[in-house]
Amino acid sequence: MGRWGIIEEEWRKGPWTVEEDKLLIDYVNLHGEGRWNSVARLAGLKRNGKSCRLRWVNYLRPDLKRGQITPYEERIILELHAIWGNRWSTIARSLPGRTDNEIKNYWRTHFKKKVKKSSIDNSKKIKVHSLKRQQFQQQQQLNSQIDMKKMMSFFEENENKVLSHVPKQNMTILYQNNTFHEQEQGGFFYSMINGYANYVPLPEASSNEDIMWDIGLWNLDDFNVNL
DNA sequence: AACTCGATCAACCGCTAAAGG
DNA sequence: CCCTTTAGCGGTTGATCGAGT
Numbered sequence: 001m002g003r004w005g006i007i008e009e010e011w012r013k014g015p016w017t018v019e020e021d022k023l024l025i026d027y028v029n030l031h032g033e034g035r036w037n038s039v040a041r042l043a044g045l046k047r048n049g050k051s052c053r054l055r056w057v058n059y060l061r062p063d064l065k066r067g068q069i070t071p072y073e074e075r076i077i078l079e080l081h082a083i084w085g086n087r088w089s090t091i092a093r094s095l096p097g098r099t100d101n102e103i104k105n106y107w108r109t110h111f112k113k114k115v116k117k118s119s120i121d122n123s124k125k126i127k128v129h130s131l132k133r134q135q136f137q138q139q140q141q142l143n144s145q146i147d148m149k150k151m152m153s154f155f156e157e158n159e160n161k162v163l164s165h166v167p168k169q170n171m172t173i174l175y176q177n178n179t180f181h182e183q184e185q186g187g188f189f190y191s192m193i194n195g196y197a198n199y200v201p202l203p204e205a206s207s208n209e210d211i212m213w214d215i216g217l218w219n220l221d222d223f224n225v226n227l
Numbered sequence: 228a229a230c231t232c233g234a235t236c237a238a239c240c241g242c243t244a245a246a247g248g
Numbered sequence: 249c250c251c252t253t254t255a256g257c258g259g260t261t262g263a264t265c266g267a268g269t
Binding site: 229230231232233234235236237238239240241242243244245246247248 | 250251252253254255256257258259260261262263264265266267268269
C-alpha cells in the first residue's frame with residue numbers, strides 16, 4: 001500500500017536508469033525484439049511492455065544514429081514534411097538511424113512556429129495534388145548543384161539498371177557501397193548525396209497523371225544542372 | 228542569488244490496426 | 249466471427265537546463 005492507502009502503481013514510470021537499460025538490453029540480446037509484455041516477467045523489470053518497447057526503439061537500439069541532426073537530414077525532414085505532413089514514422093524511414101520521435105521533436109522545436117501561418121493544409125496530406133507536386137519539383141530544383149552532379153553521375157553510371165525499375169511503383173532501391181539494395185516499398189528517386197541514393201516512398205499514385213509525374217522525375221532534362 | 232522563460236527531448240497517453248486464438 | 253494481445257502511430261506532457269533579468 002502506498003502513502004495514501006492506495007495500491008502502489010504496478011509499473012515503474014519516468015526516466016530509465018542505467019540498471020534498467022542493462023536489463024532491457026540483456027533481454028533483447030537473449031530473446032530478440034518483441035513480446036514486450038513478457039519483459040517484466042523474464043527480465044525482472046517493473047516496466048510495462050509499452051514502456052520497454054519505446055525505450056528500445058527510441059534509445060537502446062544499436063543501429064540508432066546519435067548526435068545532432070545534420071543539415072542534410074534537416075533538409076530531408078523539411079522536404080518530406082512538405083509532402084507527408086506529420087507522418088513522422090514515414091519520414092523516419094528515409095532517415096536511417098533516426099526515430100520518428102526524434103524527427104517529430106526536431107521539427108516541432110525548430111519549425112513549427114515558422115510554418116504555422118504559411119503551412120500547407122495537412123488535412124488532405126494523403127492525397128498528392130498538383131500544387132504539392134509543383135512545390136516538390138521546385139524544391140528539387142533548389143537543391144545544390146553538387147547534389148545534382150552526384151545525381152547525374154549516379155544516373156549515368158547506372159542508367160540501365162535504374163530505368164528498368166521506373167515502372168515499378170512499389171520498388172525502392174538503395175544504393176550503398178557500390179551495390180543496389182532493393183526493397184518492396186513504394187517510392188521514387190529523391191536525392192543523392194554522400195554516396196547514398198535515397199528513394200522516398202510517396203502516397204500511392206492514384207491516377208495516370210500521378211504516375212506520369214513520378215516517371216517524369218527520372219527525366220534528366222528536368223533537372224537544372226550546370227556541370 | 229533568485230527568479231522567469233523558452234527550448235529541448237524522453238517518455239507518457241489514447242487510440243488504431245494487425246495478429247493470434 | 250468475437251475477444252484479447254501486441255505493435256505502432258502521433259499528440260502531448262513535464263523535467264531539466266541554460267540564458268537573461
